Every structure is written in C-alpha cells, then in structure tokens.
Amino acid sequence: MFRLGKVTCELCQSRAPKRHARRGQNAQGACVCGACYAQWEKAGRKCVACGTAVRGLQNVGIILARKGIGHSDCGGARLLYA
Ligand SMILES: [Zn+2]
Ligand SMILES: [Zn+2]
Numbered sequence: 001m002f003r004l005g006k007v008t009c010e011l012c013q014s015r016a017p018k019r020h021a022r023r024g025q026n027a028q029g030a031c032v033c034g035a036c037y038a039q040w041e042k043a044g045r046k047c048v049a050c051g052t053a054v055r056g057l058q059n060v061g062i063i064l065a066r067k068g069i070g071h072s073d074c075g076g077a078r079l080l081y082a
Helices: 034-043
Strands: 006-008 015-017 023-025 060-063 070-072 077-081
Touching: 023 060, 034 070
Parallel strands: none
Antiparallel strands: 006 015, 023 077, 060 070, 060 077
16 A cells, blocks of 8 residues: 555655655645645745745645645644655
8 A cells, every 4th residue: 555665745646756755744744746846946935825935944834725835834734854
C-alpha cells in the first residue's frame, strides 16, 4: 500500500520522491511535491486563504480546505521537509 520513499502530493495528486516533498505537520501528514512548491514560490508565495504573500519569517502551511499553500496562521498545517 504505502511505498517507501514516495509520497502523494495533496495538490496535484502525483507521486513524488519524499526527499523533494514537504510534509504538513498535521494528523494527515499531507504532502506537497517539490514541483507544486516551486510553482507556488515562483507565483509570488501567495497565500490561498488571504491572498497576501507569505514573507520570510512567517510559517508556510498547506491549507487542505483550499488545496493550496499559504500561511500556517490562515489554517494551514505547517510545511516542513518530509
Ligand atoms: Zn504536486
Ligand atoms: Zn494567509
């Protein structure tokens, strides 16, 4: 069932190598693949919940309700390297 070293990206549903993914620090442990994260950074690190950028010292989170990335303060589970 669970293949070691790979995770399913919560945003694009693709299987990604764990070392390139980030894992949300919640019960589900939802993951974001490196491609989705890079795309989000390129797009200006905009929070899906409040629409403003996530700045340097703010925690990045995966916001499952909106299938996107944003502030952990906006309801996201903090994203750390898996
Ligand atoms: Zn992805
Ligand atoms: Zn926000």
